[in-house]
Amino acid sequence: MKILGIETSADDTGVALIGASGEFGPDFRFKILANFVSSQPIHAHYGGIFPALAKREHANNLPVLLANVRKLYPDRPDAIAVTTGPGLEPCLWQGITAAEELARAWNTPIVSANHMEGHIVISMIAKDRLATFEFPVVALLISGGHTELILVKNFGSYEYIGRTRDDAVGEAFDKVARLLGLPYPGGPEISRLAESARKILEATPQGFHLPRPMMTSNDYDFSFSGLKTAVERYVQSNELQALDREKLAREFEDAVTDVLLFKTLRAVEEFGAYAALLGGGVSANAHIREVFSLKLESVGSKLLVCAPEYSTDNALMIAIAGYFHAAKNEFAGFHSLVANGSLRLA
Ligand code: KG4
Ligand code: ZN
Numbered sequence: 001m002k003i004l005g006i007e008t009s010a011d012d013t014g015v016a017l018i019g020a021s022g023e024f025g026p027d028f029r030f031k032i033l034a035n036f037v038s039s040q041p042i043h044a045h046y047g048g049i050f051p052a053l054a055k056r057e058h059a060n061n062l063p064v065l066l067a068n069v070r071k072l073y074p075d076r077p078d079a080i081a082v083t084t085g086p087g088l089e090p091c092l093w094q095g096i097t098a099a100e101e102l103a104r105a106w107n108t109p110i111v112s113a114n115h116m117e118g119h120i121v122i123s124m125i126a127k128d129r130l131a132t133f134e135f136p137v138v139a140l141l142i143s144g145g146h147t148e149l150i151l152v153k154n155f156g157s158y159e160y161i162g163r164t165r166d167d168a169v170g171e172a173f174d175k176v177a178r179l180l181g182l183p184y185p186g187g188p189e190i191s192r193l194a195e196s197a198r199k200i201l202e203a204t205p206q207g208f209h210l211p212r213p214m215m216t217s218n219d220y221d222f223s224f225s226g227l228k229t230a231v232e233r234y235v236q237s238n239e240l241q242a243l244d245r246e247k248l249a250r251e252f253e254d255a256v257t258d259v260l261l262f263k264t265l266r267a268v269e270e271f272g273a274y275a276a277l278l279g280g281g282v283s284a285n286a287h288i289r290e291v292f293s294l295k296l297e298s299v300g301s302k303l304l305v306c307a308p309e310y311s312t313d314n315a316l317m318i319a320i321a322g323y324f325h326a327a328k329n330e331f332a333g334f335h336s337l338v339a340n341g342s343l344r345l346a
Contacts, residue, residue, distance in 0.1 A: 001019070001020055001021065001078045001079065001323065001326065001327075002017060002018070002019050002033070002073070002075075002077040002078050002079075003017070003018055003020060003077055003078060003079045003080070003081055003111075003319050003322055003323045003326060004016070004017050004069070004077040004079070004080045004081070004102070004319065005017070005018070005080075005081045005082075005113070005315035005316060005317075005318035005319025005320075005322055006062070006080065006081070006082040006083065006095045006098060006099050006315055006318065007082075007083045007095065007115070007118070007313055007314060007315040007317075007318045008058040008062070008083065008087075008091050008092060008094045008095035008098075009083045009085070009086070009087025009088065009091055009092055009095075009115045009313065010049055010054065010087055010088060010091060010144060010145070010313055011039065011040045011043050011049045011054045011057070011091075011313075012037050012038070012039050012040070012312065012313040012314070013037070013038045013040075013057065013058050013061035013062055013065060014035075014036065014037045014038075014065070014313060014314045014315030014316070014318070015034075015036050015062070015065035015066055015068070015069055015315050016032070016034060016035040016036070016069075016314065016315035016316040016318070016319045017032075017033040017034040017035075017069050017072075017073055017077060017319065018030050018031060018032055018033060018316070018319045018320065018323065019031045019033055020320070020323045020327075022327070023324070023327045023328065024130070024155040024324045024327070025130070026129075026130070028129055028130050029128055029129055030125075030128060030129070030320065030323070031128060032316060033072065033073055034068070034069045034072050034073065035314065035315065035316045036065040036068050036069065036315075037312075037313070037314050037315070038057075038061040038064070038065060040053070040054060040057045040061075042057060043184055044183045044184045046184070047174070047178045047184050048174060048184055049088070049144075051088045051090055051091065052090070054088060054090075054091050055088075055090040055091050055093075055094055058091055058094040058095065059094055062094065062095070062098050066098070066102075076106035076107075076108055077106070077108060078108065078109075078326075079108060079109050079110070079111055079322070079323075079326045079331070080099045080102055080103055080106075080108055080109070080110050080111070080322075081110075081111040081112075081113045081318050081319055081321065081322020081323065081325075081326070082095050082096055082098075082099035082110065082111075082112065082113060082318070082322075082337065083095055083113050083114075083115045083118070083318050084096060084112045084113065084114070084337055084338065084339055084340060084343060085114065085115065085339060085340035085341055085342065085343025086114075086115055086116065086145065086146070086340065086341055086342050086343045086344075087115055087145070087339075087341060088341065089339045089340075089341045092339035092340075092341070093339045096337045096338075096339055099337070100335060100337065103334075109326070109331040109332075110331060110332045110334075110337065111322040111323075111325045111326050111330065111331055111332060112325075112332045112337055113318045113321045113322045113325070114321065114343055114345060115313075115318070115343075116141055116146065116148070116279075116280075116345055117156075117321045117345060118317030118318045118320070118321040119141055119143065119279035119280045119311075119317060120139050120141070120150075120152060120277065120279050120321075121155070121317060121320050121321045121324065122279070122306045122310050122314075122316065122317035122320060122321075123139075123277045123278060123279045123283075123304045123305050123306045124137075124277070124304055125306065125320065131304060133274055133275050133302065133304060134274040135152060135153055135154050135274065136151055136152060136153050136271055136272070136273050136274065137151075137152040137273055137274060137275050137276070137277050137304065138150070138151060138152070138161075138264060138267045138268050138271060138273040138275075138276050138277065139151075139152050139276075139277040139278075139279060140260060140264050140276065140277065140278055140279070140283075141279045141280045142168070142169040142170065142260065142278070142279075142280045142281070142282035142283055142288075143168060143169075143170050143280030143281045143282060144168060144170035144171055144174065144185070144281055144282075145168050145170070145171070146163075146164075146168050146280060147163060147164035147168045147169045147170075147222050147224070148160060148162065148163045148164075149161045149162035149163070149220045149263060149264065149267055150345065150346075151267070151271055151273070152277065155324055156324075157346075158345040158346040159346055160344075160345070160346060161220045161267060161271075162219060162220025162221045162222065162263065162267070163220075163221060163222070164221070164222040164223065164224060165214075165221050165222065165223045166223050166224060166225035167223075167224040167225045167228065168224070169222075169224055169256060169260070169282045170185075170187060170280070170281050170282045171224070172224035172225070172227055172228050172252075172256065173185075173186045173187040173190050173252075173256075173282065174186040174187065175228045176190060176227070176228055176231050176248075176249075176252050177189050177190050179228070179231055179232055179235050180193070180231075180235070180240075180245045180248060180249065181245075185281075187281065187282055187284070187285060188284070190249045190252065190253060191249075191253065191285050191286060191287065193245055193246045193249035193250070194246070194249040194250040194252070194253040194254075194287060195286070195287070196246055197243075197246035197247050197249060197250035198250060198287075200243075200246070208234060208247060208248065208251055209251065210227055210230050210231070210251050210252060210254075210255040211226060211227070211230065211255070212255055212258050212259050212262075213226045213227065213259065214259065215258065215259045215262050215263070216262075220263050220266075220267055222259060222260075222263070224256070227252060227255055227256070231248060231252060234248065235248075253285070253287055253288075254287075256288075257287060257288050257291050260288065260292075261291060261292060261295055264276050264292070265295065265296075265299065268296070268299075268301055269299075273301070274301075274302065275296070275301055275302040275303065275304050276292065276296055276301065276302075276303055276304070277303075277304040277305070278292060278303065278304070278305040278311075279305075279306070279311070280311065281311055281312040281313065282311075283305060283306075283308075283311045284308040284309075284311035284312055286308070289303075289305060289308070292305075293305075
């Protein structure tokens with residue numbers, strides 16, 4: 001089955017085509033036939049996503065990306081998967097409208113895909129098949145709009161066990177980056193500064209210590225707005241040198257990593273999970289990956305994570321998640337799709 005994926009939930013426009021066979025399980029095989037993402041540099045001016053502009057950019061980008069795919073594969077796909085949520089509704093509608101127009105022209109069935117399920121399944125993939133693992137898995141989804149701990153009991157069977165009470169981790173990265181005068185998206189910028197601080201200042205004291213919010217609270221919730229405020233206070237009362245920015249970035253990244261790791265490990269233990277899974281844009285972060293991987297291995301567990309280039313938004317993950325629903329004959333009715341900005345997994 002060839003399935004076309006369309007993703008427009010935030011500021012990345014994605015179109016991908018996969019060829020796949022088998023249901024979710026050991027028989028599943030797939031091949032990436034095409035995978036295009038167009039990011040929107042325009043938001044760097046605003047330090048965040050500007051929804052009206054993002055919608056306009058999707059409208060401009062989608063026909064170009066679709067034409068790129070059709071140059072490679074002119075035949076109609078067997079199904080179309082499109083993100084219906086969560087995300088920015090005006091942006092989601094752009095993808096839905098495009099998917100429905102194509103479905104009508106091609107007489108092709110449509111699958112409604114959940115963006116977060118996309119982030120989960122792409123971290124369960126190894127090359128052309130599913131990675132070797134068993135359920136349950138504790139998934140930590142960290143992106144610009146979400147910070148969630150989810151118990152994954154099976155494909156399609158999810159239970160929320162924790163979430164952020166204020167800012168999402170990616171949002172905190174973006175806000176701290178802005179305080180340090182770095183462009184949007186801030187995650188990769190903070191990561192770069194933190195990495196050089198680790199190289200130069202290996203054993204040097206930081207002289208600046210951030211809290212680890214809610215780390216020992218008796219639940220699986222998170223809070224990140226206090227970290228941003230602490231950085232803000234420091235920046236406002238000190239003249240920042242170049243090195244200070246690196247130290248701040250490092251301490252921020254360390255604080256975030258400590259809290260995320262502590263709670264994820266506790267959940268893995270409490271729920272007897274086979275593995276922890278990282279998904280969402282922030283899971284592209286090299287330091288978080290390294291620390292999670294080492295720590296999980298040291299407690300006899302395992303980390304499921306995709307290649308960093310697939311951590312941020314893309315349509316490949318939507319095509320794969322959509323395929324698993326298509327394989328179960330879970331198609332959407334004609335013109336029944338609705339954008340749902342706060343679509344949940346359970
Ligand atoms: O999943 P994603 O592409 O879009 C949403 O669904 O939100 O995540 C985007 C977020 C942004 O906040 C961005 O700063 C963050 O992921 N991000 C990173 C890194 N790469 C992207 N955060 C930390 N380290 C990175 N290397
Ligand atoms: Zn995302």
